[in-house]
Amino acid sequence: MIESRHRPPKGRPAVRDPWWFRTTLLSLSVSFLAVFVLVPLFAVFFEAFHKGLGVYFASLNDSAAIAAIQLTLLVAAIAVPANLVFGVSAAWAIAKFHFPGKSLLVTLIDLPFAVSPVVSGLVYVLIFGAQGWLGPFLQEHNIKVIFAVPGIVLATIFVTFPFVARELIPLMQAQGSEEEQAALSLGATGWQTFWRVTLPNIRWGLVYGVILCNARAMGEFGAVSVVSGHIRGLTNTIPLHVEILYNEYNFVAAFAMASLLALVALATLGIKSFVEWRTHAEVPAKEWSDYA
Protein backbone atom coordinates (compact mmCIF):
# COMPACT_ATOMS: atom_id res chain seq x y z
CA MET A 1 0.00 0.00 0.00
CA ILE A 2 1.18 3.46 -0.84
CA GLU A 3 -0.13 4.94 2.40
CA SER A 4 1.85 2.65 4.66
CA ARG A 5 5.10 3.40 2.89
CA HIS A 6 4.59 7.10 3.43
CA ARG A 7 3.52 6.81 7.01
CA PRO A 8 5.73 9.00 9.25
CA PRO A 9 7.87 7.36 11.96
CA LYS A 10 6.01 6.54 15.19
CA GLY A 11 5.45 9.30 17.74
CA ARG A 12 6.58 12.10 15.49
CA PRO A 13 4.20 14.28 13.48
CA ALA A 14 4.85 14.47 9.75
CA VAL A 15 5.48 18.19 9.86
CA ARG A 16 7.76 19.19 12.70
CA ASP A 17 10.40 21.89 12.59
CA PRO A 18 13.80 21.55 14.31
CA TRP A 19 14.06 22.96 17.84
CA TRP A 20 16.41 25.83 16.92
CA PHE A 21 13.97 27.03 14.30
CA ARG A 22 11.05 27.02 16.72
CA THR A 23 13.05 28.78 19.45
CA THR A 24 14.29 31.46 17.07
CA LEU A 25 10.80 32.21 15.77
CA LEU A 26 9.32 32.25 19.22
CA SER A 27 11.97 34.48 20.80
CA LEU A 28 11.88 36.79 17.81
CA SER A 29 8.13 37.38 18.15
CA VAL A 30 8.25 37.66 21.94
CA SER A 31 11.08 40.20 21.94
CA PHE A 32 9.46 42.17 19.12
CA LEU A 33 6.24 42.29 21.11
CA ALA A 34 8.13 43.32 24.26
CA VAL A 35 10.04 46.15 22.59
CA PHE A 36 7.21 47.57 20.55
CA VAL A 37 4.17 46.94 22.72
CA LEU A 38 4.91 46.02 26.33
CA VAL A 39 7.70 48.54 27.04
CA PRO A 40 5.70 51.55 25.72
CA LEU A 41 2.63 50.41 27.62
CA PHE A 42 4.69 50.09 30.79
CA ALA A 43 6.27 53.49 30.12
CA VAL A 44 2.87 55.17 29.93
CA PHE A 45 1.82 53.92 33.35
CA PHE A 46 5.29 54.43 34.84
CA GLU A 47 5.43 58.08 33.76
CA ALA A 48 1.84 58.69 34.85
CA PHE A 49 2.38 57.30 38.35
CA HIS A 50 6.03 58.04 39.11
CA LYS A 51 5.23 61.17 41.09
CA GLY A 52 2.62 59.33 43.10
CA LEU A 53 -1.09 58.67 43.03
CA GLY A 54 -1.94 62.16 44.34
CA VAL A 55 -0.30 63.94 41.41
CA TYR A 56 -1.87 61.45 39.01
CA PHE A 57 -5.41 62.10 40.20
CA ALA A 58 -4.80 65.83 40.56
CA SER A 59 -3.78 66.07 36.91
CA LEU A 60 -6.92 64.20 35.87
CA ASN A 61 -9.03 66.50 38.04
CA ASP A 62 -7.97 69.57 36.09
CA SER A 63 -10.89 71.37 34.41
CA ALA A 64 -9.37 71.16 30.91
CA ALA A 65 -8.72 67.45 31.42
CA ILE A 66 -12.29 66.85 32.53
CA ALA A 67 -13.59 68.78 29.53
CA ALA A 68 -11.42 66.65 27.21
CA ILE A 69 -12.70 63.44 28.79
CA GLN A 70 -16.30 64.61 28.48
CA LEU A 71 -15.84 65.61 24.86
CA THR A 72 -14.23 62.27 24.00
CA LEU A 73 -17.12 60.41 25.63
CA LEU A 74 -19.66 62.60 23.83
CA VAL A 75 -18.02 62.08 20.45
CA ALA A 76 -17.86 58.31 20.95
CA ALA A 77 -21.47 58.29 22.16
CA ILE A 78 -22.57 59.82 18.85
CA ALA A 79 -20.11 58.23 16.42
CA VAL A 80 -20.39 54.63 17.64
CA PRO A 81 -24.21 54.32 17.46
CA ALA A 82 -24.22 56.11 14.11
CA ASN A 83 -21.72 53.63 12.72
CA LEU A 84 -23.57 50.76 14.35
CA VAL A 85 -26.71 51.60 12.39
CA PHE A 86 -24.77 52.37 9.23
CA GLY A 87 -22.60 49.25 9.54
CA VAL A 88 -25.55 46.89 10.03
CA SER A 89 -27.50 48.39 7.12
CA ALA A 90 -24.51 48.35 4.78
CA ALA A 91 -23.54 44.79 5.71
CA TRP A 92 -27.14 43.66 5.33
CA ALA A 93 -27.44 45.26 1.88
CA ILE A 94 -24.13 43.86 0.70
CA ALA A 95 -24.56 40.36 2.08
CA LYS A 96 -28.20 39.76 1.23
CA PHE A 97 -29.11 41.78 -1.87
CA HIS A 98 -27.87 41.94 -5.42
CA PHE A 99 -27.73 45.42 -6.81
CA PRO A 100 -25.67 47.39 -9.32
CA GLY A 101 -22.72 49.21 -7.80
CA LYS A 102 -22.30 46.70 -4.97
CA SER A 103 -18.55 46.35 -5.41
CA LEU A 104 -18.26 50.14 -5.47
CA LEU A 105 -20.01 50.30 -2.10
CA VAL A 106 -17.63 47.70 -0.67
CA THR A 107 -14.67 49.75 -1.90
CA LEU A 108 -16.11 52.95 -0.47
CA ILE A 109 -16.51 51.34 2.95
CA ASP A 110 -12.77 50.65 2.93
CA LEU A 111 -11.90 54.20 1.92
CA PRO A 112 -11.27 55.54 5.46
CA PHE A 113 -8.72 52.75 5.98
CA ALA A 114 -6.92 53.73 2.80
CA VAL A 115 -6.97 57.51 3.25
CA SER A 116 -4.65 59.26 5.71
CA PRO A 117 -6.70 60.57 8.67
CA VAL A 118 -5.24 64.04 8.16
CA VAL A 119 -6.65 64.08 4.65
CA SER A 120 -10.07 62.98 5.94
CA GLY A 121 -10.00 65.92 8.33
CA LEU A 122 -8.95 68.31 5.58
CA VAL A 123 -11.85 67.19 3.41
CA TYR A 124 -14.26 68.40 6.09
CA VAL A 125 -12.41 71.70 6.37
CA LEU A 126 -12.76 72.10 2.59
CA ILE A 127 -16.50 71.45 2.77
CA PHE A 128 -17.53 73.13 6.00
CA GLY A 129 -14.66 75.58 6.69
CA ALA A 130 -14.98 79.36 6.40
CA GLN A 131 -13.38 79.26 2.93
CA GLY A 132 -15.10 75.94 2.07
CA TRP A 133 -18.05 75.10 -0.16
CA LEU A 134 -20.67 75.46 2.52
CA GLY A 135 -18.74 78.08 4.50
CA PRO A 136 -20.75 81.18 3.51
CA PHE A 137 -24.07 79.38 4.01
CA LEU A 138 -23.06 78.12 7.47
CA GLN A 139 -21.80 81.56 8.53
CA GLU A 140 -25.03 83.19 7.42
CA HIS A 141 -27.00 80.82 9.63
CA ASN A 142 -24.47 81.04 12.43
CA ILE A 143 -23.67 77.32 12.44
CA LYS A 144 -20.18 76.31 13.47
CA VAL A 145 -18.89 72.95 12.21
CA ILE A 146 -15.15 73.33 11.87
CA PHE A 147 -13.26 74.18 15.09
CA ALA A 148 -16.34 72.99 16.95
CA VAL A 149 -17.91 69.77 18.21
CA PRO A 150 -19.92 68.91 15.03
CA GLY A 151 -16.72 68.82 12.96
CA ILE A 152 -15.02 66.53 15.48
CA VAL A 153 -18.02 64.19 15.42
CA LEU A 154 -18.12 64.15 11.59
CA ALA A 155 -14.41 63.43 11.28
CA THR A 156 -14.64 60.67 13.87
CA ILE A 157 -17.61 59.04 12.15
CA PHE A 158 -15.73 59.10 8.86
CA VAL A 159 -12.59 57.54 10.25
CA THR A 160 -14.42 54.81 12.19
CA PHE A 161 -17.16 53.76 9.82
CA PRO A 162 -15.49 50.67 8.30
CA PHE A 163 -15.19 48.83 11.62
CA VAL A 164 -18.71 47.49 12.14
CA ALA A 165 -19.48 46.94 8.44
CA ARG A 166 -16.17 45.15 7.81
CA GLU A 167 -16.78 42.83 10.72
CA LEU A 168 -20.32 41.93 9.67
CA ILE A 169 -20.09 41.58 5.88
CA PRO A 170 -18.15 38.27 5.77
CA LEU A 171 -20.19 36.92 8.68
CA MET A 172 -23.54 37.69 7.05
CA GLN A 173 -22.36 36.45 3.67
CA ALA A 174 -21.34 33.13 5.19
CA GLN A 175 -24.68 32.75 6.94
CA GLY A 176 -26.72 33.41 3.81
CA SER A 177 -30.40 34.28 4.06
CA GLU A 178 -32.07 30.89 4.42
CA GLU A 179 -32.82 31.36 8.11
CA GLU A 180 -34.51 34.67 7.30
CA GLN A 181 -36.55 32.99 4.58
CA ALA A 182 -37.54 30.26 7.00
CA ALA A 183 -38.66 32.89 9.52
CA LEU A 184 -40.78 34.63 6.88
CA SER A 185 -42.35 31.35 5.78
CA LEU A 186 -43.33 30.76 9.41
CA GLY A 187 -45.25 34.03 9.40
CA ALA A 188 -42.73 36.45 10.93
CA THR A 189 -42.72 40.06 9.72
CA GLY A 190 -39.52 41.62 8.38
CA TRP A 191 -39.00 43.39 11.69
CA GLN A 192 -39.52 40.24 13.76
CA THR A 193 -37.12 38.39 11.46
CA PHE A 194 -34.45 41.02 12.02
CA TRP A 195 -34.77 41.07 15.82
CA ARG A 196 -35.28 37.36 16.38
CA VAL A 197 -33.11 35.76 13.69
CA THR A 198 -30.64 38.12 12.01
CA LEU A 199 -29.48 40.10 15.02
CA PRO A 200 -28.90 37.14 17.38
CA ASN A 201 -26.89 35.44 14.65
CA ILE A 202 -24.52 38.36 14.25
CA ARG A 203 -24.46 39.53 17.86
CA TRP A 204 -20.87 38.62 18.70
CA GLY A 205 -19.54 39.99 15.43
CA LEU A 206 -21.46 43.14 16.19
CA VAL A 207 -20.00 43.47 19.71
CA TYR A 208 -16.55 42.93 18.25
CA GLY A 209 -17.04 45.60 15.60
CA VAL A 210 -18.50 48.06 18.10
CA ILE A 211 -15.64 47.81 20.60
CA LEU A 212 -13.03 48.24 17.87
CA CYS A 213 -15.01 51.18 16.51
CA ASN A 214 -15.23 52.68 20.00
CA ALA A 215 -11.50 52.27 20.67
CA ARG A 216 -10.69 54.06 17.45
CA ALA A 217 -13.31 56.77 18.01
CA MET A 218 -11.80 57.61 21.41
CA GLY A 219 -8.22 57.40 20.22
CA GLU A 220 -8.42 59.15 16.84
CA PHE A 221 -5.86 61.93 16.54
CA GLY A 222 -5.11 62.98 12.95
CA ALA A 223 -8.53 63.71 11.50
CA VAL A 224 -9.81 65.25 14.72
CA SER A 225 -6.69 67.38 15.09
CA VAL A 226 -7.32 69.07 11.72
CA VAL A 227 -10.93 70.04 12.42
CA SER A 228 -10.73 70.72 16.15
CA GLY A 229 -8.80 73.97 16.42
CA HIS A 230 -7.35 72.79 19.78
CA ILE A 231 -9.39 75.15 21.94
CA ARG A 232 -8.61 74.20 25.52
CA GLY A 233 -11.63 73.10 27.50
CA LEU A 234 -13.84 73.31 24.39
CA THR A 235 -12.64 71.31 21.39
CA ASN A 236 -9.88 69.13 22.80
CA THR A 237 -10.40 65.41 22.94
CA ILE A 238 -8.17 63.20 25.10
CA PRO A 239 -5.56 62.51 22.38
CA LEU A 240 -5.34 66.22 21.50
CA HIS A 241 -5.06 67.17 25.14
CA VAL A 242 -2.22 64.69 25.59
CA GLU A 243 -0.29 66.42 22.83
CA ILE A 244 -0.83 69.87 24.29
CA LEU A 245 0.26 68.83 27.77
CA TYR A 246 3.30 67.08 26.37
CA ASN A 247 4.33 70.12 24.35
CA GLU A 248 4.07 72.14 27.55
CA TYR A 249 6.53 69.73 29.23
CA ASN A 250 3.76 68.69 31.63
CA PHE A 251 4.77 65.04 31.39
CA VAL A 252 2.91 63.60 34.36
CA ALA A 253 -0.39 65.12 33.24
CA ALA A 254 0.22 64.08 29.63
CA PHE A 255 0.90 60.50 30.62
CA ALA A 256 -2.00 60.46 33.07
CA MET A 257 -4.34 61.33 30.19
CA ALA A 258 -2.56 58.81 27.96
CA SER A 259 -3.04 56.15 30.63
CA LEU A 260 -6.81 56.56 30.21
CA LEU A 261 -6.52 55.70 26.51
CA ALA A 262 -4.25 52.79 27.39
CA LEU A 263 -6.93 51.54 29.78
CA VAL A 264 -9.54 51.78 27.01
CA ALA A 265 -7.19 49.71 24.84
CA LEU A 266 -6.74 47.09 27.56
CA ALA A 267 -10.49 46.89 28.16
CA THR A 268 -11.03 46.54 24.40
CA LEU A 269 -8.57 43.65 24.27
CA GLY A 270 -10.27 42.04 27.24
CA ILE A 271 -13.72 42.22 25.67
CA LYS A 272 -12.29 41.11 22.34
CA SER A 273 -10.81 37.92 23.78
CA PHE A 274 -14.03 37.27 25.68
CA VAL A 275 -16.04 37.59 22.46
CA GLU A 276 -13.64 35.30 20.60
CA TRP A 277 -13.90 32.76 23.37
CA ARG A 278 -17.71 32.98 23.32
CA THR A 279 -18.01 32.51 19.56
CA HIS A 280 -15.83 29.43 19.76
CA ALA A 281 -17.62 28.06 22.78
CA GLU A 282 -21.03 28.51 21.22
CA VAL A 283 -20.56 26.43 18.08
CA PRO A 284 -17.50 24.24 17.64
CA ALA A 285 -15.58 25.00 14.45
CA LYS A 286 -16.34 21.59 12.95
CA GLU A 287 -20.05 22.05 13.40
CA TRP A 288 -20.05 25.38 11.63
CA SER A 289 -18.83 23.85 8.41
CA ASP A 290 -21.31 21.03 8.32
CA TYR A 291 -24.16 23.20 9.48
CA ALA A 292 -23.60 26.01 6.99
Add this chain to the structure above:
Amino acid sequence: MKIETKQLVRSYRDYLALDDVSLKVNEGELVALLGPSGSGKTTLLRIIAGLDFPDSGSVLFDDRDATRLKIQKRRVGFVFQNYALFRHMTVFRNIAFGLDVLRGSQRPGSAQIRHRVRELLRLVQLTGFENRLPAELSGGQRQRVALARALAIEPRILLLDEPFGALDAIVRKELRRWVKQLQRQLSITTLFVTHDQDEALEMADRVVLMNAGRIEQIGTPVEVCCEPATPFVGEFLQGHALA
Protein backbone atom coordinates in the same frame (compact mmCIF):
# COMPACT_ATOMS: atom_id res chain seq x y z
CA MET B 1 -55.59 22.10 -0.28
CA LYS B 2 -55.37 21.95 -4.06
CA ILE B 3 -52.51 23.70 -5.84
CA GLU B 4 -52.54 24.79 -9.44
CA THR B 5 -49.97 26.66 -11.50
CA LYS B 6 -50.84 28.18 -14.86
CA GLN B 7 -48.23 28.93 -17.54
CA LEU B 8 -45.53 30.00 -15.12
CA VAL B 9 -42.54 31.72 -16.66
CA ARG B 10 -39.51 32.79 -14.66
CA SER B 11 -36.21 33.99 -16.05
CA TYR B 12 -33.03 35.19 -14.41
CA ARG B 13 -31.28 37.63 -16.76
CA ASP B 14 -30.70 35.54 -19.90
CA TYR B 15 -31.50 32.20 -18.29
CA LEU B 16 -35.00 30.75 -18.54
CA ALA B 17 -35.62 28.83 -15.30
CA LEU B 18 -39.31 28.07 -15.90
CA ASP B 19 -40.86 27.97 -19.33
CA ASP B 20 -44.66 27.69 -19.41
CA VAL B 21 -45.18 25.39 -16.45
CA SER B 22 -48.74 24.30 -15.71
CA LEU B 23 -49.45 21.78 -13.00
CA LYS B 24 -52.31 20.56 -10.82
CA VAL B 25 -51.83 18.95 -7.42
CA ASN B 26 -54.84 17.38 -5.73
CA GLU B 27 -55.86 17.57 -2.10
CA GLY B 28 -53.77 15.28 0.08
CA GLU B 29 -51.49 14.20 -2.74
CA LEU B 30 -47.75 13.54 -2.42
CA VAL B 31 -46.06 14.80 -5.57
CA ALA B 32 -42.38 14.64 -6.51
CA LEU B 33 -40.72 17.25 -8.71
CA LEU B 34 -37.98 15.20 -10.35
CA GLY B 35 -35.27 16.32 -12.72
CA PRO B 36 -31.57 17.00 -13.17
CA SER B 37 -30.05 20.08 -11.56
CA GLY B 38 -30.97 23.26 -13.40
CA SER B 39 -34.28 21.81 -14.57
CA GLY B 40 -36.29 24.44 -12.68
CA LYS B 41 -37.81 22.20 -9.99
CA THR B 42 -36.57 24.26 -7.05
CA THR B 43 -37.65 27.50 -8.74
CA LEU B 44 -41.14 26.05 -9.14
CA LEU B 45 -41.23 25.04 -5.46
CA ARG B 46 -40.04 28.48 -4.35
CA ILE B 47 -42.68 30.22 -6.46
CA ILE B 48 -45.41 28.07 -4.94
CA ALA B 49 -44.01 28.92 -1.48
CA GLY B 50 -43.88 32.65 -2.20
CA LEU B 51 -40.10 32.85 -1.86
CA ASP B 52 -39.90 33.83 -5.52
CA PHE B 53 -42.33 35.35 -7.98
CA PRO B 54 -43.04 34.48 -11.63
CA ASP B 55 -42.58 36.89 -14.55
CA SER B 56 -45.94 35.73 -15.86
CA GLY B 57 -48.48 33.02 -15.15
CA SER B 58 -50.34 32.36 -11.93
CA VAL B 59 -50.47 30.21 -8.81
CA LEU B 60 -53.84 29.13 -7.43
CA PHE B 61 -54.59 27.70 -4.01
CA ASP B 62 -58.01 26.02 -3.97
CA ASP B 63 -58.88 27.85 -7.21
CA ARG B 64 -58.13 31.22 -5.64
CA ASP B 65 -55.36 33.36 -7.08
CA ALA B 66 -52.32 33.42 -4.79
CA THR B 67 -49.68 34.61 -7.25
CA ARG B 68 -48.91 37.87 -5.47
CA LEU B 69 -49.76 36.70 -1.97
CA LYS B 70 -46.94 37.35 0.52
CA ILE B 71 -45.22 34.31 1.96
CA GLN B 72 -46.42 35.13 5.48
CA LYS B 73 -50.04 34.90 4.32
CA ARG B 74 -49.69 31.65 2.40
CA ARG B 75 -49.37 29.32 5.37
CA VAL B 76 -47.02 26.94 3.63
CA GLY B 77 -44.68 24.70 5.54
CA PHE B 78 -41.32 24.94 3.81
CA VAL B 79 -38.44 22.63 4.65
CA PHE B 80 -35.14 23.88 3.29
CA GLN B 81 -32.47 21.66 1.80
CA ASN B 82 -30.05 22.49 4.63
CA TYR B 83 -32.97 22.83 7.06
CA ALA B 84 -32.17 26.49 7.88
CA LEU B 85 -32.79 25.89 11.58
CA PHE B 86 -32.25 28.97 13.75
CA ARG B 87 -28.79 28.12 15.01
CA HIS B 88 -28.95 30.20 18.17
CA MET B 89 -32.28 28.72 19.33
CA THR B 90 -32.99 25.44 21.05
CA VAL B 91 -35.09 22.77 19.36
CA PHE B 92 -38.04 23.95 21.45
CA ARG B 93 -37.71 27.60 20.38
CA ASN B 94 -37.20 26.57 16.77
CA ILE B 95 -40.45 24.63 16.70
CA ALA B 96 -42.32 27.28 18.69
CA PHE B 97 -41.13 30.09 16.39
CA GLY B 98 -44.18 30.14 14.11
CA LEU B 99 -46.45 30.45 17.17
CA ASP B 100 -44.18 32.93 19.00
CA VAL B 101 -44.38 35.45 16.16
CA LEU B 102 -48.18 35.50 16.04
CA ARG B 103 -49.51 38.77 17.36
CA GLY B 104 -52.33 39.91 19.56
CA SER B 105 -55.19 37.54 20.18
CA GLN B 106 -53.87 35.05 17.62
CA ARG B 107 -50.86 34.18 19.75
CA PRO B 108 -51.50 31.15 21.94
CA GLY B 109 -50.54 31.31 25.62
CA SER B 110 -47.20 29.90 26.67
CA ALA B 111 -48.77 26.79 28.19
CA GLN B 112 -50.56 26.14 24.93
CA ILE B 113 -47.38 26.65 22.92
CA ARG B 114 -45.53 24.24 25.21
CA HIS B 115 -48.27 21.67 24.75
CA ARG B 116 -48.20 22.04 20.96
CA VAL B 117 -44.39 21.76 20.78
CA ARG B 118 -44.49 18.60 22.93
CA GLU B 119 -47.06 17.13 20.58
CA LEU B 120 -44.94 17.89 17.54
CA LEU B 121 -41.80 16.52 19.19
CA ARG B 122 -43.67 13.29 19.81
CA LEU B 123 -44.83 13.27 16.20
CA VAL B 124 -41.25 13.55 14.88
CA GLN B 125 -39.95 11.20 17.60
CA LEU B 126 -37.68 13.73 19.28
CA THR B 127 -39.17 13.85 22.77
CA GLY B 128 -36.48 14.92 25.23
CA PHE B 129 -34.50 16.96 22.69
CA GLU B 130 -36.21 20.28 23.61
CA ASN B 131 -33.12 21.97 24.97
CA ARG B 132 -30.57 20.91 22.38
CA LEU B 133 -29.11 23.38 19.91
CA PRO B 134 -29.24 22.47 16.20
CA ALA B 135 -25.46 22.00 16.19
CA GLU B 136 -25.87 19.22 18.74
CA LEU B 137 -28.15 17.13 16.51
CA SER B 138 -27.44 14.62 13.76
CA GLY B 139 -28.51 15.32 10.18
CA GLY B 140 -31.61 13.17 10.43
CA GLN B 141 -32.65 14.79 13.70
CA ARG B 142 -32.23 18.28 12.25
CA GLN B 143 -34.40 17.29 9.35
CA ARG B 144 -37.15 16.16 11.68
CA VAL B 145 -36.91 19.39 13.71
CA ALA B 146 -37.25 21.36 10.46
CA LEU B 147 -40.34 19.31 9.64
CA ALA B 148 -41.86 19.85 13.09
CA ARG B 149 -41.15 23.58 12.85
CA ALA B 150 -42.91 23.75 9.49
CA LEU B 151 -45.88 21.75 10.81
CA ALA B 152 -46.28 23.98 13.87
CA ILE B 153 -48.11 26.65 11.89
CA GLU B 154 -50.64 24.05 10.68
CA PRO B 155 -49.69 24.69 7.06
CA ARG B 156 -52.14 24.19 4.24
CA ILE B 157 -49.43 22.60 2.10
CA LEU B 158 -46.01 21.16 2.80
CA LEU B 159 -43.08 21.93 0.49
CA LEU B 160 -39.80 20.06 0.84
CA ASP B 161 -36.65 21.09 -1.05
CA GLU B 162 -34.35 18.07 -1.52
CA PRO B 163 -35.45 16.82 1.90
CA PHE B 164 -33.00 13.93 2.05
CA GLY B 165 -30.15 15.43 0.04
CA ALA B 166 -27.86 16.08 2.98
CA LEU B 167 -28.28 12.68 4.64
CA ASP B 168 -26.34 9.44 4.33
CA ALA B 169 -27.86 6.52 2.45
CA ILE B 170 -29.15 4.51 5.41
CA VAL B 171 -30.81 7.41 7.22
CA ARG B 172 -32.24 8.56 3.93
CA LYS B 173 -34.04 5.26 3.30
CA GLU B 174 -35.51 5.23 6.79
CA LEU B 175 -36.67 8.83 6.62
CA ARG B 176 -38.28 8.40 3.20
CA ARG B 177 -40.63 5.76 4.51
CA TRP B 178 -41.29 7.70 7.69
CA VAL B 179 -42.09 10.97 5.86
CA LYS B 180 -44.45 9.20 3.50
CA GLN B 181 -46.22 7.61 6.43
CA LEU B 182 -46.45 10.97 8.22
CA GLN B 183 -47.84 12.62 5.11
CA ARG B 184 -50.53 9.91 4.88
CA GLN B 185 -51.35 10.32 8.54
CA LEU B 186 -51.76 14.11 8.25
CA SER B 187 -53.14 13.87 4.70
CA ILE B 188 -51.53 17.18 3.85
CA THR B 189 -50.90 18.17 0.24
CA THR B 190 -47.15 17.80 -0.21
CA LEU B 191 -44.64 18.63 -2.92
CA PHE B 192 -41.02 17.64 -2.74
CA VAL B 193 -38.07 18.34 -4.98
CA THR B 194 -35.54 15.62 -5.72
CA HIS B 195 -32.97 14.65 -8.29
CA ASP B 196 -33.01 11.04 -7.06
CA GLN B 197 -35.13 8.82 -9.33
CA ASP B 198 -35.58 6.03 -6.77
CA GLU B 199 -36.71 8.48 -4.13
CA ALA B 200 -39.37 9.95 -6.41
CA LEU B 201 -40.63 6.58 -7.63
CA GLU B 202 -40.73 5.08 -4.16
CA MET B 203 -42.46 7.92 -2.34
CA ALA B 204 -44.66 9.89 -4.67
CA ASP B 205 -48.29 9.37 -5.70
CA ARG B 206 -47.43 11.24 -8.87
CA VAL B 207 -44.11 12.28 -10.37
CA VAL B 208 -43.55 15.53 -12.29
CA LEU B 209 -40.53 15.13 -14.58
CA MET B 210 -38.81 18.39 -15.41
CA ASN B 211 -36.05 19.28 -17.82
CA ALA B 212 -34.68 22.67 -18.87
CA GLY B 213 -37.52 24.63 -17.29
CA ARG B 214 -40.30 22.55 -18.82
CA ILE B 215 -42.47 19.69 -17.65
CA GLU B 216 -41.71 16.57 -19.66
CA GLN B 217 -44.30 14.28 -18.12
CA ILE B 218 -46.70 14.06 -15.19
CA GLY B 219 -47.88 10.66 -14.07
CA THR B 220 -47.93 7.94 -11.46
CA PRO B 221 -44.63 6.13 -10.92
CA VAL B 222 -45.96 3.24 -13.03
CA GLU B 223 -46.94 5.54 -15.86
CA VAL B 224 -43.64 7.41 -16.07
CA CYS B 225 -41.66 4.19 -15.84
CA CYS B 226 -43.62 2.08 -18.29
CA GLU B 227 -44.81 4.71 -20.73
CA PRO B 228 -42.24 7.50 -20.93
CA ALA B 229 -43.76 10.39 -22.86
CA THR B 230 -40.48 11.74 -24.22
CA PRO B 231 -37.03 10.32 -24.97
CA PHE B 232 -35.70 12.38 -22.05
CA VAL B 233 -37.99 10.64 -19.58
CA GLY B 234 -37.03 7.21 -20.89
CA GLU B 235 -33.36 8.00 -20.64
CA PHE B 236 -33.57 9.71 -17.22
CA LEU B 237 -35.44 6.79 -15.65
CA GLN B 238 -33.44 4.06 -17.36
CA GLY B 239 -32.33 1.41 -14.91
CA HIS B 240 -34.58 2.72 -12.12
CA ALA B 241 -37.30 0.12 -11.83
CA LEU B 242 -40.15 0.43 -9.36
CA ALA B 243 -39.39 -0.97 -5.95
